[in-house]
Amino acid sequence: MSSDLHYKLIVGLEIHVQLCTKSKMFCGCAVEFGQKPNSRVCPVCLGMPGVLPVMNKQAFEYAVLVGLALNCEIAQFTKWDRKSYYYPDLPKNYQISQYDLPLSANGYIEIPLESGKTKNISIIRAHLEEDAGKNLHTAGNFSQVDLNRTGTPLLEIVTEPDMNSAAEVRALAVELQRMVRFLGVSEADMQKGHMRFEPNINLIITRDGTEYRTPIVEIKNLNSFRALERSVDYEQARQLDEFLENGVVMGMGNKTTRGWDDEKEITVLQREKEEAHDYRYFPDPDLVPVKMTPQWLSEIQGRLCELPIKRQLRYVDQYKLSDYDAGVLTADRSTSDLFDEAVKAGAEPKRLCNIITQTGLKIANEKGCSAGDLGLKAQSVANLAGMIEGGTISAGSAGQIFEAMVETGKEPEVLAEELNLIQKSDAGELEAIVDKVLADNPKAVDDVTGGGKKSKKARGFLLGQVMQKSKGQANPKVVSEILVKKLG
Ligand code: ZN
Ligand code: MN
Numbered sequence: 472m473s474s475d476l477h478y479k480l481i482v483g484l485e486i487h488v489q490l491c492t493k494s495k496m497f498c499g500c501a502v503e504f505g506q507k508p509n510s511r512v513c514p515v516c517l518g519m520p521g522v523l524p525v526m527n528k529q530a531f532e533y534a535v536l537v538g539l540a541l542n543c544e545i546a547q548f549t550k551w552d553r554k555s556y557y558y559p560d561l562p563k564n565y566q567i568s569q570y571d572l573p574l575s576a577n578g579y580i581e582i583p584l585e586s587g588k589t590k591n592i593s594i595i596r597a598h599l600e601e602d603a604g605k606n607l608h609t610a611g612n613f614s615q616v617d618l619n620r621t622g623t624p625l626l627e628i629v630t631e632p633d634m635n636s637a638a639e640v641r642a643l644a645v646e647l648q649r650m651v652r653f654l655g656v657s658e659a660d661m662q663k664g665h666m667r668f669e670p671n672i673n674l675i676i677t678r679d680g681t682e683y684r685t686p687i688v689e690i691k692n693l694n695s696f697r698a699l700e701r702s703v704d705y706e707q708a709r710q711l712d713e714f715l716e717n718g719v720v721m722g723m724g725n726k727t728t729r730g731w732d733d734e735k736e737i738t739v740l741q742r743e744k745e746e747a748h749d750y751r752y753f754p755d756p757d758l759v760p761v762k763m764t765p766q767w768l769s770e771i772q773g774r775l776c777e778l779p780i781k782r783q784l785r786y787v788d789q790y791k792l793s794d795y796d797a798g799v800l801t802a803d804r805s806t807s808d809l810f811d812e813a814v815k816a817g818a819e820p821k822r823l824c825n826i827i828t829q830t831g832l833k834i835a836n837e838k839g840c841s842a843g844d845l846g847l848k849a850q851s852v853a854n855l856a857g858m859i860e861g862g863t864i865s866a867g868s869a870g871q872i873f874e875a876m877v878e879t880g881k882e883p884e885v886l887a888e889e890l891n892l893i894q895k896s897d898a899g900e901l902e903a904i905v906d907k908v909l910a911d912n913p914k915a916v917d918d919v920t921g922g923g924k925k926s927k928k929a930r931g932f933l934l935g936q937v938m939q940k941s942k943g944q945a946n947p948k949v950v951s952e953i954l955v956k957k958l959g
Pocket of ligand 1: 517
């Protein structure tokens with residue numbers, strides 16, 4: 472007998488974002504990726520006895536800025552706590568973090584859904600802490616430790632379990648990456664470990680009217696969008712199987728942590744999850760609490776920009792761009808700034824969007840930068856769009872001119888002349904060419920005037936002949952009008 476069964480996936484995320492400050496969280500060591508191991512360390516980040524940490528103000532302001540972008544309440548009073556644990560990559564045996572008084576809490580992030588709608592995911596808290604070093608296990612039959620990363624500022628963001636699919640989890644991760652890059656507070660480079668994700672996953676299963684919850688699993692340290700999405704999907708299937716086979720529900724075991732095996736694409740049991748009391752949190756006696764004054768807060772507030780999701784929605788709403796195009800333009804800040812400024816300079820938004828997303832991004836990809844960083848003036852790009860709009864050049868030659876603009880720094884008007892791309896729109900001159908073509912092709916003229924199936928094809932042929940005779944410089948719109956005038 473089959474039973475009636477549905478289930479709902481429940482996912483919350485814990486995310487660590489490395490902030491792009493020049494120096495570390497509590498000492499003056501440089502934050503630099505890929506340097507000689509243990510060359511960016513000092514007594515403070517090595518945890519030598521008797522040293523005193525000093526808070527990095529820039530890191531704190533970056534963290535507050537993200538808190539504001541996440542619609543959080545910013546604490547007027549916040550302090551630092553020691554989270555004790557023992558691991559070779561943490562020589563102090565404790566991590567400086569924030570426990571009961573995080574710098575921001577109770578916010579939300581708006582994420583785009585595939586439907587074009589958005590969903591708000593609640594943010595429980597976002598707090599600052601320091602990163603640990605790195606254990607390396609590649610040298611042979613022993614391990615090494617590199618402490619260059621020790622003490623790097625990390626923002627930890629914890630969401631409510633508001634996500635109900637792997638796609639939503641991915642969307643949040645991607646949105647957060649875009650947000651911190653827009654704010655300029657993190658490079659958010661996944662390959663360099665600037666963003667790490669830890670989803671908490673379980674299922675609410677309803678079978679024959681009774682509700683069951685599977686035990687919560689936390690997957691540790693995922694550092695790619697793909698691993699994040701795949702692991703959530705995998706865990707969903709695994710928990711359902713486990714419930715169906717053994718009836719395992721919440722309470723029959725503690726919360727566990729699992730790791731993601733990227734090659735086998737499975738999660739692997741690691742250990743039972745620690746509780747907060749295992750870490751023996753206590754206030755760090757070496758650091759003074761931080762008081763946020765209204766003036767300081769409003770100064771930081773002034774650095775907020777329009778968030779990428781808002782821009783994307785505005786482009787769809789105001790300029791009628793597709794959701795896809797709006798997403799492409801707002802994938803990075805400099806490209807969408809270029810777009811905004813060129814629209815302000817008079818460009819027709821859809822035309823401009825085509826130029827930037829087609830030619831602009833192609834060249835940017837080749838150069839390994841973003842379209843906004845090609846060194847073009849918004850006014851020049853707007854002028855290029857205007858030239859197509861006005862029929863001075865064809866839409867097809869925009870790419871060639873854009874490329875030449877990047878290479879030479881010349882204005883589009885100058886390049887259109889130099890490259891011989893100005894379209895002939897002078898009716899008198901074009902009419903002479905049309906007359907010649909009509910005289911040379913009596914059969915096609917008959918087909919056009921004869922109507923029916925052949926008519927459209929013959930008209931296209933004649934237009935093509937005119938374009939050829941003008942060496943591609945005739946404005947096809949004007950030529951079509953002349954053909955209509957002459958042939959009906
Ligand atoms: Zn240091
Ligand atoms: Mn943490």
